[in-house]
Amino acid sequence: MAEESLRHSTYKDLSAFLRGVSTGWDLRAPLAAKAGIVLCWAGARLGTRLGPDTWEELQGLLRALLGTESLGRSLCLAEKHVLAALTAEGSPEGSSEGSSKDPTLGLIGRRGPGREVRRRLAEGGKQSSGVTFKISGRRLCAIDRATGQEGFGSRSDYIRTVALGQNRHREALVKGAATLFWARSHVGEEIGPAEWLRLDGLLREHAGTYLFPSRCLPEISPDITSDTNYLG
Secondary structure, eight states: OHHHHHHTSSOSSHHHHHHHHHTTSOTTOSHHHHTHHHHHHHHHHTTSOBOTTHHHHHHHHHHHHHOOSOHHHHHHHHHHHHHHHHTTTOOOSSOTTTTOSSGGGGGSOSSTHHHHHHHHHHTTTTTOOOOOOOOOHHHHHHHHHHHHHTTOSSHHHHHHHHHTTTTSOHHHHHHHHHHHHHHHHHTTSOBOHHHHHHHHHHHHHHTSSOSSTTOOOOOOOHHHHHTOOTTO
């Protein structure tokens, strides 16, 4: 996962990538962090009618961050890393059939990005491998200080966590996963009240919140609301 983040960054090698992230000087490098741009985009457009051309705007933002040309591929890549960060400590209790004690698991579909995340969970995350990189004594002191301040048991645990974006606020990751799933489901389509209601429903179901609590969806006619099953 770290190597995948490296491929979609401006770093020349994994050693440079890990130095930049673990010292706290470049917390934007992990793909799970870059996925936040989709949250910002959705928040800026919240409740408005979007035409197919609007998706080109999102594609441009992700192209600048990830270097990918396909919007669908960019969304899949970002969603996979956000889901992996959410499940870094193992599979949430429950099942994906709606009875989960942790509703986050419902975001991990059996197709698309969620398929690989499910496979990694089933394997118990045993695919990890050791990585060695050079770092100056001054930077090593900064890493050790952060390791203690953040409550990690070892330097390796800290570096692995920040390099994969697993130290992000959990609510932000859940919001990101839900929004990425929604965007991937509607990419290229016209977006109207019914589609925004679906996003609203996903966020309330999986995060217990709204995309931006201070922002409200516009008035939606009863006919449109009754025609959707998104809010249950």
